[in-house]
Amino acid sequence: MPQPLELPFKRIFISGGAGVIGQEMTRRLATLNADIQVLVGDIKPRPVDFPAQFQYRQGDLNFLTEAEIADFAPDLFIHLAATFERSTETYGFWEENFRHNVQLSHHLMTVQKDLPSLRRVVFASSYLIYDPALYNFTEVPAAPRSLRETDPILPRNLTGMAKLAHEIELRFLDTFRAQQFSTVAPRIYRGYGRNGRDITSRWVRMLLAGEEITVYGAESFFDYLYAADTAEGLLRLAAAETVTGLVNLGTGRARRVAEVVDVLKQNFPGMRAKYVASDIPFEASQADMTLWSSQIDWLPPTTLEVAIPEIIAFERARQDTLAATEASAAKGPGHVLISSISAKVPLAHAVKNAAKRLNPGIKIVGGDLNPQALGFHFTDESWAMPMTTDEHLSAIIGHCQTQGITRIIPTRDGELAFWSRHRAALADASIAVLVSPPEAVQRCLDKLEFSTFGQENGLPIIPTSLSIDTLAGDQPNPNAAFVVKERHGAGSLSLGLNLPYAAAVAHAQTLSEPIFQPFIQGREISVDGYVSRSGRVHGLVARTRDVVVRGESQITTTFHDPQLLARLTPIIEKLGLYGPFVLQALLTPDDGLHIIECNSRFGGASTLGIAAGVDSFFWFLQEAAGADLQQFPFRPVAGPLRQVRMATDVVVAV
Structure with a gap:
């Protein structure tokens, strides 16, 4: 009797965790020690039944940063993410394989190889690495060929090539990092499972729909490995930290394709199957599990007779939602x-x-x-x-x-x-629309309402009035200066700045709906930020407006002032915004903060804010997909950045 699974790890990062094996793995992990923390990254949306206690990061993991994964600090990395095609790879798979197999594997190890937390790496490789001459035949094979880890290799397709490339990369890292973390690459055999893209699941879906199935190569042998067993095997292999290098993971008991059809017949007595001859070579392979058995006290137990009814039950249970799921995917x-x-x-x-x-x-x-x-x-x-x-x-x-x-x-x-x-x-x-609630939008568009809101809520917003006399008083100070602008719209385009009383009154006559503000001498700044759906400020970056043209910063430079940003955060949250915004303010030598206005949208120079860490559009896309932005913390870039906005020519082929 195998011993119960015990993992000596507390923080596990799984790439490709929304796949067939990954979902089985997260379900299994959810039954283990409650102290285990799991981060799953996948390009697909979070699965509906994904364990609530685990973290999920949707997105292309080619863009995962070292800082982001360092925040999680995994001690175990299980690399499942991969792309593949069902049988013959198409011409279009050339680029996809490189990006989501070769490049992705290299990138994920690049951002983790120097993490002090990392102790173990498990890479899901494939038996497709072995030379197909060992197990492909032109005649009907009498028995399967058992493939050993020491057998000749010659990847039979791009997917196998990508798996071999990363096996070699891990071997390279072992030369330099073996004292820090261990690596193991299980070569996984013919996978199938619930919600899979494999032929077994496709046949089940067709039979449930009353369709006829087409069977090619009924005499071929495959080592069918149930996804739930694959997940269990990978976790047990992870726990066996002394096992390194290459090892087969299969059942060691190949079955003919015809046997799969026989099991389906037992569950669908009236099924229709058409057997078709093919010029594709017969395959007859299975895993030699000698090395595995010498080090792991467990073998995959699930047979076709047990697994296929589970797949059928799963597919039947989701029939009500299948049409909606497929429509959404389409x-x-x-x-x-x-x-x-x-x-x-x-x-x-x-x-x-x-x-x-x-x-x-x-x-x-x-x-x-x-x-x-x-x-x-x-x-x-x-x-x-x-x-x-x-x-x-x-x-x-x-x-x-x-x-x-x-x-x-x-x-x-x-x-x-x-x-x-x-x-x-x-x-x-x-x-989903990246826009604030109506009252917040109106508040920011109307400069008078914005100022009134500030006064009512004790915010340091510059006083604003429709009448200059309200600001000047009964006996105007002859040295007083004023700002005159339009109440709505881009006030800087018709701005009257630092005007004495008479000039301010005269300038107001040229405007449609003028408002007046006291002129304050200070350093003008912009603040780019993002407010999450929860109403909390998720990131702030302050920048100086070095050169301003038609109200927008032509040259602008970020600066670091934690006290200022801490002071601004509660003020911004009172405004009731959602999404990106640009706040403009004046800083005076007496440590005064005077807010001029707030634009409740992405600003003309706010691309500098993105470069500095306010990842507005990515955060919006994540929130629109249902993600919690706590999974994507604000990481301000160290040191000042300067942005110079300039025209440039772009030449394209037509």
Whole structure:
């Protein structure tokens, strides 16, 4: 009787944990010691039944940073993440294999190899590494060939090549890091399991639908390894820290394809199966488990006769939700609309970069009234969209649903009220919008209301009035100076700055709806930040406005002032914002803080905020996918950064 599984690890990072093996593994880990902490990273969304106590990070792990994984500090890394194709690899798999097999494996070890916490690495390799001449035959094989770890290797496809490449990388690291962590690469045999993409699961789904199945190579042998057993085996191998290098993981008992069909017949007596001849060689392989058995007191116990009824029961149980799941999958990863894109090229690049980190399949759609908008040249698709007015709401929602757009990023002050007002209707259509609640949007758009809110709540917002005399008093100070601007919109475009009383009154005559503020001499700064769905400030970066052109920072530099940011945090949270914002303020020599205004959207120079750590668009995409931003903490970049905004030429082939 094998001993119960005991893991000598407390913090486990699993890549590809939303796959068939990964889900079995997380379910198994959830039954073990409650002290175990698990972080799963996967490009797919969090599975519905994923253990609530474990952390889940959705996104392309090629963008996982050393700082991010160091925060979790794993002592065990189980690398399951991989991409593959069902049988013959297509021409298009060339790039996919490199990015999500070769490059990903290399990257994940790069960001972890120097972590002091890491003690053990388990890499899910494959028997596809062995020379196929050992187990492929032109004639019907009489018996399977047992493959040993010492047998010749010659990967039979790109997936096998990628597995071998990382085996060699781990062997290289052993030369330098063996005293820090141990590595083992189990070569896994023919996997199948619940919710799988393997032929067994596909056959079960077809039979449940009353369809005929097609059987190729019925005489071939495969070492069928149930995913639940694979997960158990990998965890037991992880616990056996003295086992290193290469080791087979299979049952050691190959079964013919015809036997799989026989088990299906036992469960579907009326099934229809068509046997088709093929020019594909017969396979006859199984794992030689001698090395495994000499070091691990456990062998995979689940037979086809036990596993297939479990797969059938699983597929039957999810029939009610299967159609909805497939319909959702057919819609793709959910695309992003940037509305009023105009010439906001740096913003488009920033959104593209964020989306790529979450899922490379996400498309960025530029939307604008102008069919010749410059930004259209820098998005995946373009949409000459209607005006953002109430009568066009249904058409906008309909277009988004047809095009698979599930997230919208407004970029213009004039449209914020529209998107905010219809947030609920858009949410009902499964469309998330990066916009604050209506009252917060209105508060930021109306400079008088913004100031009044500040006065009522004890916030250091510069006093604002419709009447200059309210500020000047009955006996105006002849040395007093004022600021005059429009009540709504971009006040800097018609700004009257540092004006004496008479000049301020005269300038007001040139404006549509002027407001007055006292002129305060100080250093003007901008603060880029992001407020999460919970209403908490998730990240703040302050920057000086070194050169300002038409109200936007042409040259701007970040600076580090923890006391200032700590002072600003509760102020910002009182404003009731959601998502990115830009706060403008003055700092005076007497340690005074005077807030000028707040834009409840991503600003023109806010790309510097992203570079400095305020990862606004990635955070939005994660929240829209249901993630808790505690999984993505704010990590400010050390040292000041300067951004110079400039025009540049782009030449493309047409």
